[in-house]
Amino acid sequence: MDVHSRDYRARARQIIEETPEVREAVNAATQTFVDNRQNAFADLDGTALSRWAERVKSHALTHLADYLEEAEARLIERGAHVHWAETASDVHQIFERIVREQGVKKAVKAKSMLSEEIGLNPFLESCGVEVFETDLGEYIIQLLGEPPSHIVGPSIHKSLDDTRVIFHERLGTPRDASPERLAEAARDLLREAFLTADLGISGGNFLVAETGSIALIENEGNIRLSTSVPRIHIALVGIEKVLPKWADLPTFLQVTAKSATGQPVGCFVSMIQGPGGLPGGEPDGPEELHVVLVDNGRSRLLADPEVWEALRCVRCGACLNICPVYRQTGGHAYGYVYSGPIGGILGPGLVGLEETLPLPFASSACGACADVCPVRIPIPDLLHVWRQRAVERGLTSDVERSVLGLLTSTATRPRLFGWAEKAAGLLPAPVLRHLPMLREWSAGREPPRLEGPTFRELWDEGIE
Amino acid sequence: MSDERVSKRARARILDRVREANQEREPVEHPGALPDGLEPPGPFGDAGRSDPVGAFEDRLRAAGGEVVRLADEAAARKWLEEFAREFEHVSVGVGVPDTLQPALPKAPPSEAALGVSVAVGAAAQTGSLVLSSKEGRQSQLLPPVHLIWVRAGDVHTTLGDALQACRQDLPATLALHSGPSKSADIGQILVTGVHGPGRIIAAVLLGPKP
Numbered sequence: 001m002d003v004h005s006r007d008y009r010a011r012a013r014q015i016i017e018e019t020p021e022v023r024e025a026v027n028a029a030t031q032t033f034v035d036n037r038q039n040a041f042a043d044l045d046g047t048a049l050s051r052w053a054e055r056v057k058s059h060a061l062t063h064l065a066d067y068l069e070e071a072e073a074r075l076i077e078r079g080a081h082v083h084w085a086e087t088a089s090d091v092h093q094i095f096e097r098i099v100r101e102q103g104v105k106k107a108v109k110a111k112s113m114l115s116e117e118i119g120l121n122p123f124l125e126s127c128g129v130e131v132f133e134t135d136l137g138e139y140i141i142q143l144l145g146e147p148p149s150h151i152v153g154p155s156i157h158k159s160l161d162d163t164r165v166i167f168h169e170r171l172g173t174p175r176d177a178s179p180e181r182l183a184e185a186a187r188d189l190l191r192e193a194f195l196t197a198d199l200g201i202s203g204g205n206f207l208v209a210e211t212g213s214i215a216l217i218e219n220e221g222n223i224r225l226s227t228s229v230p231r232i233h234i235a236l237v238g239i240e241k242v243l244p245k246w247a248d249l250p251t252f253l254q255v256t257a258k259s260a261t262g263q264p265v266g267c268f269v270s271m272i273q274g275p276g277g278l279p280g281g282e283p284d285g286p287e288e289l290h291v292v293l294v295d296n297g298r299s300r301l302l303a304d305p306e307v308w309e310a311l312r313c314v315r316c317g318a319c320l321n322i323c324p325v326y327r328q329t330g331g332h333a334y335g336y337v338y339s340g341p342i343g344g345i346l347g348p349g350l351v352g353l354e355e356t357l358p359l360p361f362a363s364s365a366c367g368a369c370a371d372v373c374p375v376r377i378p379i380p381d382l383l384h385v386w387r388q389r390a391v392e393r394g395l396t397s398d399v400e401r402s403v404l405g406l407l408t409s410t411a412t413r414p415r416l417f418g419w420a421e422k423a424a425g426l427l428p429a430p431v432l433r434h435l436p437m438l439r440e441w442s443a444g445r446e447p448p449r450l451e452g453p454t455f456r457e458l459w460d461e462g463i464e
Numbered sequence: 465m466s467d468e469r470v471s472k473r474a475r476a477r478i479l480d481r482v483r484e485a486n487q488e489r490e491p492v493e494h495p496g497a498l499p500d501g502l503e504p505p506g507p508f509g510d511a512g513r514s515d516p517v518g519a520f521e522d523r524l525r526a527a528g529g530e531v532v533r534l535a536d537e538a539a540a541r542k543w544l545e546e547f548a549r550e551f552e553h554v555s556v557g558v559g560v561p562d563t564l565q566p567a568l569p570k571a572p573p574s575e576a577a578l579g580v581s582v583a584v585g586a587a588a589q590t591g592s593l594v595l596s597s598k599e600g601r602q603s604q605l606l607p608p609v610h611l612i613w614v615r616a617g618d619v620h621t622t623l624g625d626a627l628q629a630c631r632q633d634l635p636a637t638l639a640l641h642s643g644p645s646k647s648a649d650i651g652q653i654l655v656t657g658v659h660g661p662g663r664i665i666a667a668v669l670l671g672p673k674p
Binding site (some may be wrong): 028069163245 | 470471472474475477478479481482483484485486488489490491492493494495497498499523527558574589590591592597598599600601602604605606622623624626627628631634635636637638639640641642643644645646647648649650651652653655657658659660661
């Protein structure tokens with residue numbers, strides 16, 4: 001996927017000014033998620049749970065090579081093919097061979113953020129494969145030609161009416177169709193695709209090393225269908241998705257579902273150990289299971305002593321839902337597959353700071369994301385690390401660096417600070433409006449009146 | 465370079481980089497099982513332990529599923545006869561006992577109005593039925609209505625227990641079904657039966673295993 005994060009500020013402004021309904025839609029959806037998440041954790045010791053989950057994930061990451069080899073061995077024993085890919089191009093090559101050798105013409109796809117990272121859909125289309133996104137939200141944005149706006153709900157920025165319009169145009173449903181009617185139209189069309197596709201593609205929420213199990217969580221049933229009906233299933237799994245033991249899985253399934261939508265668990269969970277059909281000695285299921293273990297920047301991020309903890313992420317979206325900055329625009333402003341707070345720490349790690357520069361700065365430093373992260377990623381700290389690096393590498397604006405440098409020099413010299421205070425009191429108030437960086441902040445505010453003794457003067461006199 | 469050689473080379477390089485990344489790092493110990501009492505309980509607390517079937521029923525109902533309890537095989541057959549009347553044809557999973565199959569003409573899963581399965585277990589904590597791919601997956605997914613038989617003795621309190629019970633004999637795919645298929649992707653309005661079955665009925669067989 002092309003990264004457009006450098007345009008964040010312009011895109012954010014455009015979304016807020018030109019399409020205010022997006023902000024409304026995103027706010028409504030995320031507030032629902034936030035409320036439901038809160039209810040789900042009300043009777044639980046969330047802190048103890050997240051401490052446990054953090055340790056399991058950190059253990060997995062600090063022993064990652066061994067666990068990846070174990071998962072691979074289990075999968076091969078069951079008759080699955082395991083491939084490894086360092087880059088997007090490696091993944092493309094793997095798909096290209098399977099498509100060519102198996103004569104794949106049609107593919108059904110379950111939602112996978114990793115597949116967006118590596119630009120899978122355009123590549124498959126260039127190989128002559130017709131690709132159907134089967135997650136209803138992904139299907140809607142596929143029709144619209146848009147990228148996803150949220151990790152869990154790709155189309156939360158689209159209203160009912162938006163969906164009515166596009167379905168009317170492309171599927172011929174009535175212009176005022178009910179949500180049930182729209183869902184029915186999508187179901188009938190995609191059902192046909194499930195039944196006639198040669199290939200099913202999925203991501204992976206977790207990869208359990210002990211049993212080689214790929215775990216997938218969903219509510220619609222499209223993942224179960226995509227991974228059961230076509231004769232070939234390819235699962236794309238980031239190397240950081242590893243869980244060590246089968247016994248770790250039930251808690252992670254529940255914690256992820258509760259953090260994402262407040263549900264006890266998703267309506268459907270698939271735990272896939274190997275191919276079905278003849279190789280698996282079963283009545284149906286894919287004859288071939290391919291698991292592609294993908295790096296795409298993860299091993300480099302793992303090597304980073306300050307930011308590696310970002311790899312604990314379970315993609316629940318809780319940090320997006322609670323982020324006051326994300327809620328203003330939804331995901332499109334970020335120009336990258338991962339948006340919100342997690343986007344601000346994964347983006348620079350996976351793609352590079354130059355390409356994703358504005359993202360760590362798209363934050364009010366409120367810290368709410370750290371409170372809701374089920375694996376206790378210290379997101380504000382990691383955002384801060386990237387910001388520091390941006391300044392050190394000279395990537396931030398010269399004006400900002402100068403102004404902040406001046407402020408630092410003044411604030412760290414008490415006498416100079418005292419004089420500056422007095423001088424500011426002598427300035428006519430409207431001047432403040434025109435100072436760089438204060439202009440926008442003061443646009444909607446009355447200027448403060450700097451009159452009377454300063455706090456320091458009062459202190460010296462002895463305040464009552 | 466052939467894709468297999470790319471994969472082999474990628475494997476070696478990825479594992480090397482991962483090992484090197486962790487070389488200087490303090491390894492973190494696995495914390496072991498969650499301490500007792502911290503495992504996410506159901507909303508029913510102790511009731512979940514003393515009455516797993518009741519707790520399972522509450523949870524599955526809350527998610528939009530239907531639950532019926534049947535005292536014994538005779539009651540089950542009677543109920544099934546009544547229940548099956550509204551359906552034209554059925555797709556039955558492999559291994560479903562004859563006594564638990566409705567007397568309806570069989571149809572392929574993609575055409576059948578009703579699918580019938582036997583769960584290998586259930587979990588009260590999450591209101592989940594555990595299904596095995598050994599009986600065939602299409603009858604679990606394609607018909608719009610899904611009837612799942614489960615024995616009361618196979619209803620575990622926690623999801624952990626339910627999954628642990630399957631650990632030694634994992635099929636190609638073990639699945640959890642915890643409610644009818646649903647989505648709120650259309651303008652945040654909930655609709656059911658989007659891809660998977662829009663109606664699921666758990667029929668709990670009380671009484672001992674035959």
